[in-house]
Amino acid sequence: MSLIRRQFLTRAAVAGSVLGAPVIANAQSARFNWKMTSAYGKGSPFYMDGPGSATDLAKRIREMSDGRLNIQVFGAGELIPAFEGFDAVRAGTVEMNHANAYFWTGKTAAAQYFTAVPFGMNFQGMNGWLYDGGGIDLWNEVYAPFGMVAMPCGNTGVQMTGWFKKEIKTVADLKGLKMRIPGLAGKVYANLGVDVKVLPGGEIFPALERGVIDAAEFVGPFQDRRLGLHKAAKNYYTTGWHESSTVSELLINKAAWDKLPKDLQAIVSNASAACNVISEGWCQKANSEAMEDLIKNQGVTARPLPDDVIKALKVETDKVLADGLKDPLTKKVHDSYFAFKAKYDRWSEISEEAYHLKVRG
Numbered sequence: 179m180s181l182i183r184r185q186f187l188t189r190a191a192v193a194g195s196v197l198g199a200p201v202i203a204n205a206q207s208a209r210f211n212w213k214m215t216s217a218y219g220k221g222s223p224f225y226m227d228g229p230g231s232a233t234d235l236a237k238r239i240r241e242m243s244d245g246r247l248n249i250q251v252f253g254a255g256e257l258i259p260a261f262e263g264f265d266a267v268r269a270g271t272v273e274m275n276h277a278n279a280y281f282w283t284g285k286t287a288a289a290q291y292f293t294a295v296p297f298g299m300n301f302q303g304m305n306g307w308l309y310d311g312g313g314i315d316l317w318n319e320v321y322a323p324f325g326m327v328a329m330p331c332g333n334t335g336v337q338m339t340g341w342f343k344k345e346i347k348t349v350a351d352l353k354g355l356k357m358r359i360p361g362l363a364g365k366v367y368a369n370l371g372v373d374v375k376v377l378p379g380g381e382i383f384p385a386l387e388r389g390v391i392d393a394a395e396f397v398g399p400f401q402d403r404r405l406g407l408h409k410a411a412k413n414y415y416t417t418g419w420h421e422s423s424t425v426s427e428l429l430i431n432k433a434a435w436d437k438l439p440k441d442l443q444a445i446v447s448n449a450s451a452a453c454n455v456i457s458e459g460w461c462q463k464a465n466s467e468a469m470e471d472l473i474k475n476q477g478v479t480a481r482p483l484p485d486d487v488i489k490a491l492k493v494e495t496d497k498v499l500a501d502g503l504k505d506p507l508t509k510k511v512h513d514s515y516f517a518f519k520a521k522y523d524r525w526s527e528i529s530e531e532a533y534h535l536k537v538r539g
Contacts, residue, residue: 210438212249217260217277219380220253223404223464224397225276225426230332230457232276235428238449247442249274260378263429268324273434276331279317279427280361288320288508290362291515292328294337294421296495298515301335301458302530303522304423309451311518316511325432331450332426332457335465339415339483340395341386341407346415346483349490357393358382362498363420369494379405386410395420398461399468408472414480419491426457 216232218225226232236249252272254260263275264282280293292313299307307313308330317328340359346352353371364374375391379401385391387410394411396402408414428450435443472478483491503509 208246208439210247210442212247212273212434213252213257214249214274214276215252215257215263215266215272216254216275217263217281217378218254219260219378220256222253222379222401224332224334224401224457224461226251226253229460230453230455232331234456235276235331235449235453238452239445242445242449243442247438247445251276254378254380264324267326267429267431270431270433273431275427275429277427277429278360278424279328283361285324286320286507287502287505288316288511291508291511292317292320292330292425292427293361294363294424295499295515296363296366296420297492298422299519299522300526300530301333301423303519303526304333304425305330305454306522307515307518308425312514313518316514320507320511321429322432327430327432327435329428329430329447329450330425330454331428332453333455333461334397334421334424335458335461336398336418337421337424338395338398338402339417339419340393341402341411342393342413342415343386343411344392345413346487348484349487352487355393356391357395358385358391359395359420361420362495363395365498366420366491366494369497370490383407383410397424398465399472400461400464403468403472403476408476408478412478414472414478415483416480417482417488419483419488426454 214232214236216226221227224231228234233251236251239247239249252258257272258266261281263272263277264285266272267275278293279289282289292308298304308317314329321328340357344351349370352367354373355371356373356375357367358375358377359367359372360376364376368374375385377385377391379396382391382394382396383406386394386407394407396405396407402408402414430446438446469480473480482488499512503512
């Protein structure tokens with residue numbers, strides 16, 4: 179190679195690196211200020227406050243990004259009403275919303291599978307499907323027409339069936355009952371004659387206390403005790419058939435997401451995954467302590483639903499799920515979920531179930 183050619187290439191390389199440096203520097207120094215709304219009120223444990231909550235997520239993202247991505251968090255009613263997060267993110271009014279996908283069943287029925295399925299998988303199985311079984315990819319396929327992306331950002335683990343003013347002895351006791359219950363489970367109860375209501379968390383206790391509703395489901399012992407539900411009803415059913423694993427959803431406007439540099443996208447994804455696991459761990463501790471208090475000190479009677487009621491709920495669940503399969507996208511999600519569940523159930527029988535039945539004692 180001639181001396182002149184070598185000098186030209188060297189100078190070109192130096193010039194290229196100099197010209198490229200500002201581009202890299204600009205990408206790494208760009209700062210973003212986002213807004214995130216929630217379906218839950220300011221200060222709500224698990225959802226808005228504490229380990230794995232929306233505010234914890236925002237803090238982790240801010241610290242991991244060294245302040246390059248700052249997220250201002252708004253509780254339900256502070257910026258928009260509780261159940262308007264989907265539309266706000268879709269319109270770009272806010273960049274993020276933290277809630278549960280089954281609140282958006284009126285927008286797309288397939289969304290319900292990404293929160294909880296009655297008689298579905300537990301926390302371990304749900305995470306297996308979402309992270310390694312194609313669940314998150316399907317989630318984003320469902321939301322693509324709306325210009326949004328989503329990912330798991332919390333999990334309550336198994337929830338409680340709920341609080342009932344009167345004891346449930348037979349399936350007939352459900353007929354005419356006014357109950358707060360969202361999602362697929364609400365459709366199942368409705369098939370058995372329940373008058374289903376969907377209320378934000380802050381409205382459940384006054385409605386139950388005044389007799390506007392006869393029964394209510396919220397989350398679990400800690401959250402339910404905080405709302406005071408044990409003061410309005412003493413029959414606490416523990417079966418948790420309707421939400422064996424309840425996922426919190428981080429919903430993001432795709433146009434805003436695409437503007438983030440790849441490293442900030444990675445930070446959001448990893449912070450969200452961390453909150454997904456950390457929040458469930460917090461629930462285990464908080465619920466175990468709260469359940470003990472409710473039974474020992476608050477006069478609560480905790481029991482599973484009668485077997486014949488569970489059987490009837492399972493029959494109606496199968497009908498509700500089958501009815502939803504008329505929509506091709508819902509069927510695609512359904513088939514993926516239950517194909518993974520079949521494999522997971524076989525493994526769980528010789529792992530988790532064997533441990534609980536034979537080892538734990």
